[in-house]
Amino acid sequence: MDTRNEVKVQEEYIAKLRKLNEGKNLKYNILTMGCQLNENDSEKLCGMLEEIGYSKTDNVKETDIALFNTCCVRENAEDKLFGKLGELKRLKEEKGLIIAIGGCMMQEKHITDKIKESYPFVDIIFGTHTLYKFPEDLYRAIEEKRKIEDVIDVDGEIYEGLPIKRDSKIKASVTIMNGCNNFCTYCIVPYVRGRERSRSPKDIIEEVKSLAKEGYKEITLLGQNVNSYLRVEKEKNIPIEEYEGVNSFATLLRAINKIDGIERIRFVSPHPKDFTDDVIDAIAGCKKVCKLIHLPLQSGNTKVLKEMNRKYSKEQYLNLVDKMKKKIPNLTLSTDIIVGFPGETDEEFEDTLDVVRKVKFEQVYMFIYSRRVGTPGDKMPNQILEEIKHKRFDRLKELVESQIEENNQKYVETVQKVLVEGESKNNPNMLTGRTDSNKVVIFEGDKKLIGEMVSLKIVSEHMWYLKGEVNE
């Protein structure tokens, strides 16, 4: 299907709405939950709204549109959305603003049913596959004064050429693939994001080149499983039009590494089972690819990993880490871990702690297992008591924090290359930036350094940031 025509149709709706809103000085407010893919989607929603003539406000009391881009990977996101909707009810009655909810949670029928029943004042509900149609949905809601529900359950397409309003002028995210085919048994993502599909090499390379021209220094490539980029297309014999030699994730890294102006390349998330040697070699061989690699572990126990459908064992994960450490100088690793997956015993949890002790991650994103309707994990009989999950979480957190403290010490007195991102939020007299390993560094310096790569000598460490001095 050629989706470019469908995007053109949306451009017409954008033009119609722009006319409708002329001179009204309208505002929008957006709340984004979830992962970087959702943040990138929100940048596209913001792009559409800005083209329509809305400007962004952080104050929900003065907004004409309240937009939510939701996540459903864990339960707490639901509580957050319903809490916010409750707060908006009065504002809706007083001001008649438009309330629109999109994103992953809207792909779940029990959630949209609940919204329609308990929050009937919501104007627009749209899903992950219809995000590109937001201008049309908004137009209908305004012109036809009716409630819009635009959620479809399909494998999904790629829509190129949507407007975009990026959050930063220094770092940019580029989604390289949508969907997921892995069906880890705890995870809702494959059900709400559809099947895996890759953007064409040309579209990605051209986007990165134009970002470089605009002055962006850091690119983060996004996908649920980035190192299987173009795999599905190869499996299904869908012809891939190579562009600048790109026909795999490894060759994509190499091609982006050559683009002038881009200084750093990051990517999330790769899957350990797809971490082939060509990708390891590309990371090692590409100067701009940051040597902090996010390698989601989920559990350190082989039996739990099997139940999770992760397709690697404890030993395979540790062997992969060893191989990467050997081949990639200055490698650091971050990871995701779930505690309290159904059936996880105390001994099995010890394996997770064991892997954490061995690998010494730079950063660990820790999650308490959350039952997701429709996933195999939710139907497993041996769910773990909340109390036990929390105890395990606390033990893991303690271990991780002690490792981070120890690891931070290693930075003191070293010189680090830092990409300066802006003024520090807590202290506008200081600047903030990040190391290759994604550590925040705060330092005193001229504002002209914002957007530049500087050498900083690390003078002290604190739990979540380092302090540096310009190294002359």
Ligand code: SAH
């Ligand atoms: N595609 C990525 C991550 C997707 S979701 C990957 O495979 O790594 C981000 C993280 O949320 C996951 O890595 C996992 O650690 C966590 N997560 C997903 N489903 C969860 C659930 N039901 N309960 C708790 N954590 C979950």
Ligand code: SF4
């Ligand atoms: Fe979820 Fe697994 Fe897909 Fe990641 S790889 S999005 S954890 S199903």
Ligand code: F3S
């Ligand atoms: Fe959440 Fe959807 Fe991302 S469920 S983690 S926002 S893909």
